Amino acid sequence: MNKPDPQDTGIQSVEHLLAHALAMEVEAVERYESLADQMETHNNRDVAALFRKLAEIEKLHVDNVNDISEGHTLPHIAPWEYSWEAPESPEAPSVSAEGLHYMMHPYHAIAMALEAERRGVDFYDHLVAQSDREDIRKLAAELCETEREHVTLLEGWLARFQPPPKGWNEDPDPPSLQG
């Protein structure tokens, strides 16, 4: 719940930034994998496949950050101590997203992802604009590029889908009973 001062990006070193980048990508991988699992469990195969694919892409990003980080010792940061703008890591699709539903369409999934990627871009952009350290600005710009590519990719995907008609989440059947 920490809201940093906009002037103070909170990120003081390259290692610190790399730790953020890594956390951001790892969170994204885990979130997409969880979403893919959820969709599989709920028999929404198409969307499951999509989330799985997004997780794969994020895994590449993790590798990328790991590569860059070679030779650095990253600091440990508690989950709630990251300098995100919001409580959540920006690139993780929101678990409170409106479209998150067992009958969601690929459109929703991509829209969710797009939103998350854009937040990722914003995070780095903010750093590039605000940080008073050159090495940080440079690295942020570099990392941002990967995210921007991802945004473009997703925009392309999204264009291929119509927004689903109203009532897409209507399930005529009642919930199933449990314990």
Added chain:
Amino acid sequence: MTARSVSITFAGSGGAGVMTAGNMLLDAAGRAGWYAYMTRSSGAQIRGGEAAAMMRLSTSPVQSHDDRFDVLVAIDWQNVGRFSAEIPMTSDGLVLGDPDGGEFPEQIGAKGARRADIPFKKMAKEIEGGRPNMIALGAVAGLVGLPEDAVLGVVRDSLAKKGEAARTASEASVRAGMAFAAGLPACPRLAAAEGQSERLWSITGNEAAGLGAVRGGIRFVAAYPITPGTEVLEWLAPNLAKLGGVLVQAEDELASINQIIGASYAGVPSLTATSGPGLALMTESLGLAVASETPITVVNVMRGGPSTGIPVKSEQSDLNIALYGLHGDAPHLVVAPNSLADCAFSTQWAVHLADSLQTAAIVLSDQSLGQSRATIAPPADPGFRAIRLMPEGEAAERYRRYTNTASGVSPMAVPGMKGYQYTADGLEHNEYGTPSSAAADHSAQLDKRLRKLAVHDYGQHWADIEGDGDIAVLTWGSTTGPVREALERFRASGGRARLVSIRLISPVRPEQLAAALEGVARVLVVEQSHGAQFHRYLRAHYDLPGSVRAFHRPGPLPIRPNEIFRQLADWS
């Protein structure tokens, strides 16, 4: 190829609307004068899990499943394989599915039934607002020969609130399905409906239990939700209110049972419904109802046990706790409905008996009765009411609440009756209700509480007895449906056998059962429990004639008629 009964399963994943299709088929069949029966199964997910609506349509009353299914329609194949054990197909059964509906599950394929494709998704796309499940409904209606107007009538009524567009789309979907069916391989068509004089009802066993409760006079209900008992309570909530009665949601089962004890003590016939874990929590206070002679009724809708077990599946394994779960010697009533429709009768009878005998009654229903839906001939009100013996006139001397009458039933005053104040007590007491540990009082009160149950005239309702011959099948509850069917087949194959389905499980009726089994040389006991609870109970309390075999197995799979038929055939 016409048949008197056809079995169909709709399956698909969450959102596909298989339950809706099933319900509509059931209603349509009912309107066309056919009897129909439907159970449901679904994955462990709360929503969006795979689901199956298992249906049976028949020209005569039907409230249980056949051995196998003639038709399986899968709107998609996502995870439908998990139902394979639940939907055995006939060898020439028809498996219908969408080639775009995911991978065909091997378990289903392995059964050797015929397969045919039906492109639900594609067809639905071609209709504005078209719905795969409505196409499936149409296809099945077409296959089994359900009149189009019956189906469309149901569609119209169900979608009345959804507006013109939705209705038209669904109608078109149904028609497309029916049209498609014409080109499908043949499967058994249902024989023409026998003319029904009355319009049928569509009802679940849990609703029927609720109906029986209010018919019997229940006007106070305390509720704590639990699967699969909840729906008895959920049906009662609005309907009790309409009758000027009250339902209170309690904090737990300890509270709900005591609330109904309180309300009943105050003079208002009272009931609660629960399932295994809830019943377990109630046993201490069931004993209080017995000892204080306060009438109450508890509907226990059994599910798979032990512990949390399998909440959504049926089993007859709460017989022991219902009979013996109270500490001390605490005789009480246990009544078991033996069909979906009988949930109404048995509950009403139990309510009547509880009040007549001033004791606790447990109604042992189960998930397969409670959560199944059927079209049934409207059950007439058998007239049983919760009526208590009350003291009359002015109280002359100190009121003896627990006076030791010949019948064992003592006139029971309720608050408001001047001069009849007494204290109800769960401690052993004398006739006034004053605590006593004297041997004479203890045995007098124990005798009285046992006697009132023993000497009551329960009429013919203690059991359903059918047929003759020197083989008897002894069973209870939901297992009665398949047993009855097995016996029909056995008779059709030239055998002779009786059915005795015991409705009044407690108190026991040794003389009546002996009479019912007169001349019997072989007794087959059938039940759905791992521990053979019913068989053990029979041994404990009855002398069964001739040689006895027990056929018992646990849930979650229902016992099929053929399993029982084989037992009979092999024994002959």
Added chain:
Amino acid sequence: MTARSVSITFAGSGGAGVMTAGNMLLDAAGRAGWYAYMTRSSGAQIRGGEAAAMMRLSTSPVQSHDDRFDVLVAIDWQNVGRFSAEIPMTSDGLVLGDPDGGEFPEQIGAKGARRADIPFKKMAKEIEGGRPNMIALGAVAGLVGLPEDAVLGVVRDSLAKKGEAARTASEASVRAGMAFAAGLPACPRLAAAEGQSERLWSITGNEAAGLGAVRGGIRFVAAYPITPGTEVLEWLAPNLAKLGGVLVQAEDELASINQIIGASYAGVPSLTATSGPGLALMTESLGLAVASETPITVVNVMRGGPSTGIPVKSEQSDLNIALYGLHGDAPHLVVAPNSLADCAFSTQWAVHLADSLQTAAIVLSDQSLGQSRATIAPPADPGFRAIRLMPEGEAAERYRRYTNTASGVSPMAVPGMKGYQYTADGLEHNEYGTPSSAAADHSAQLDKRLRKLAVHDYGQHWADIEGDGDIAVLTWGSTTGPVREALERFRASGGRARLVSIRLISPVRPEQLAAALEGVARVLVVEQSHGAQFHRYLRAHYDLPGSVRAFHRPGPLPIRPNEIFRQLADWS
């Protein structure tokens, strides 16, 4: 006139000190090498009510009452009449009382025993600080021939803390009583004590159960007080602490049973004790212990039922709930001590079995075992320990907590064991413990939970079998004492008969019982319940040979040897 057993009752109103006198007599007898047994009875008042200490002294081990009492000493007659049903006198019995002690109760007088006066009050006044109950103690000691030094030794030790004056006064009182006894009509004197190699113990059944528990390895106890189970817990509280174990007083029985489930899951052998109403509240969670295969032991000290019933009196009427009170098919252990001393053995054995078989064990003691005191030969530790099968070595693959072994027992990990994390579950589950509603998993786990109980080797402890002949008396629990005595008389009168007292009530041992009853033509079933629960249980699970009779009646009066003897004699 010497006897091998003499029965005495001290009675009087509150404050008269009859329990103290009784306890001292018991201790003195024990020190003199005699066996002694004592039960108590009192009015409904919390304090100050009339009380009776009912004693039996014997030259051989004794843990139950005789038919009648030889001596009744009433320190006063206030309300002593209410005990008349509990203290039948021998026809030549001696009733001793203070002519100043109030009106002699007719019920007592009606029995025709001899009466003699003893002026307690007056005598006590004559001694500085003299006490009527000590005079009574002395008088009885004198009558039955208890050595003066044994009595005075006990008096000295008991009053050590009260100071010189109190001691001297009591000694003087005892001596006065003894002197007075010399002039009283004769009554049976106890034969000389047989030389005991060891010093005897004075112990109650509830204490013995506590001892058995800690011997078995119990180190965690959760407690909610209830009569007559509380004393098991009260003995354990300080003693567990001494052993480094813990007792927690819980908010109710729902909490206490779940606390022990938690502690046992964590690897610490755990137990609770309760009585009927508490057991009723525990049944839901007993099912959890069964389904999750978490070993626990519950000692249920039975009292009069149903409901609150008669808390301070004994009855064997919780057999049904102990056996069948769990919902679903939930096989578990039920072990019943059949004597006061056996409370130690049976509890220890139950603890051992619960842990060995990873299930719930109920020990069915009762008030007459639990709250009675006896002098007994020190029971050796039979060596049974709570030891669990645990997985060994490093976890190679995903741990299967509920692996379906041949024995049915699966290695059980406890928190702290790296790599063996699992989730215990009361939902039906697969071998890993993951919830499953598949028929195959359900039946595999049901089979396994039943099998582990069935195939275990319980050795000879499942029952106590004595004697031969073609009559067998089948009994259990506290009724075994009087049955044993009846059989001795029956044999003495020339009859031949066997005793089978079943200690392992569940699981059933049909082959063993068949062997034990080999050649038997008549079976007499004896129990203290109104509903013949034991008899019904036997019918349900065993094939009893020949003709069977059931002798059963409820509490609160204990079953007397002669009642059973008459059954045998009349049947011969």
Added chain:
Amino acid sequence: MEATSTCPSYSARDYKSEVKPVWCPGCGDYSVLGSITKALAELSIPPESVALVSGIGCSSRLPAYTNVFGFHGVHGRALPIATGIKVSRPELTVIASGGDGDGFSIGGNHFMHACRRNVDMTYIVMDNEVYGMTKGQASPTTAPDWEKSKLTPQGTGINPFHPLVIALAAGANFIARGFSGDQNGTAQLITEAIRHPGFSFVQLLSPCVTFRPEQRDWKDMVHPAAVDPTDDPARAARRLMTDDGFNVGVLYRGSRKPFQPERQASVDSVADLEKEFVL
């Protein structure tokens, strides 16, 4: 005892039965019995219109000693029984009573939910900080260092339960504390509690002379509440949380609407309900 007066139609005696209490002489519960019967007489409620429910414990023996309709239930469940009576027969005056063990230990959940549900009834707890009937174990209100129980020979080590604070937190509509030794003052509290709509809770300090003989000293420790009852729960909470436990009087008086479901039939008969099933 037949003096002419403008008295109500009943005397306290009319509410007593012929059953003689089994309580120990000196037990505070005798006096509570007196207070209840006096309150009822004062309120002039016909004995047959009163239902008095209890659980199990010495204190729970009370109903049998009265001449109203009584229910001596099982341990801890007086409140649900009382709830069932009142909701189904709203015209009755319903009182639940019992001990601190019965009400706050095994019955604690019903206590909370009864406060919350706010059915119009009165709950009287005879608090002696001990389980009397089972021979002296610690109850939830027992001080953590009381070492006289064999079950907790080192004391419970647990902070005592504060019934009034819980009642308030759970939503009780009327909260009072009394001392059994002051029979008339207690009668007044009970009268007010019965009159107050909704769930009213009265904690009565009622000594157990047998297992807590030191409670005989309570008579010197109780004192009237210094300030008038508040209707502000937050304020009441502050007061209750800091009081000494011997503050006697009405401490909180709320104005929440009692729970009483409508009982007005909208159909003529059960047959009218059956229409929904017709296909």
Added chain:
Amino acid sequence: MEATSTCPSYSARDYKSEVKPVWCPGCGDYSVLGSITKALAELSIPPESVALVSGIGCSSRLPAYTNVFGFHGVHGRALPIATGIKVSRPELTVIASGGDGDGFSIGGNHFMHACRRNVDMTYIVMDNEVYGMTKGQASPTTAPDWEKSKLTPQGTGINPFHPLVIALAAGANFIARGFSGDQNGTAQLITEAIRHPGFSFVQLLSPCVTFRPEQRDWKDMVHPAAVDPTDDPARAARRLMTDDGFNVGVLYRGSRKPFQPERQASVDSVADLEKEFVL
């Protein structure tokens, strides 16, 4: 994912099992699972040293989804099981978890008494103001006018249960409220709760998207607590009783000594105890 770092020895992933949740996508409980695993990783507690206990309900399914020692008990009894574990094995980290129905309705008594007993463990309630698993009935925390339950079609008409106020009144040693949508903030609350000695209670607003879809709006309603946690119960009571229910953060931090009986043997063996019986 193998960058060199000064990370703790465990990652959140190490605390997750391979069992896939059955929860509805969008259910707040997924996120709670994330928070718990993150907190454990942060605390670096070996998975085998953690016991996570639950009752019955959607939320109570949680233990199976973790890789710690789990116990999925019966409805309402998570806390007594957790108590048994902790008291008998004090070296373990013990967490109880479940839903609002499980914890405050059927389990309400254990909740109060666990607060009071103050065993060193953490209780996490996923509060969605509904019974999710049984298809949407009102729970104690449901607003009185919520009419969507078939069981109470007119609404319950009962004031909602205020878990934090009850916890405080009953004596909990640490009280916090979080929102599942804020996975990291919640992880922090849980970390602090586990670290705090004694009984710590964390209420997590965790939306049920199926039966209470309107709870998706909670994300816009929660806000951090305006002031720092207090250690004064009376002050905390006032605050909690008047807050809006969406105040997120640590709200009370007490300093009562946890309950943990001595476990020090004073005799060598059971045989030493037998002396008392010898005559």
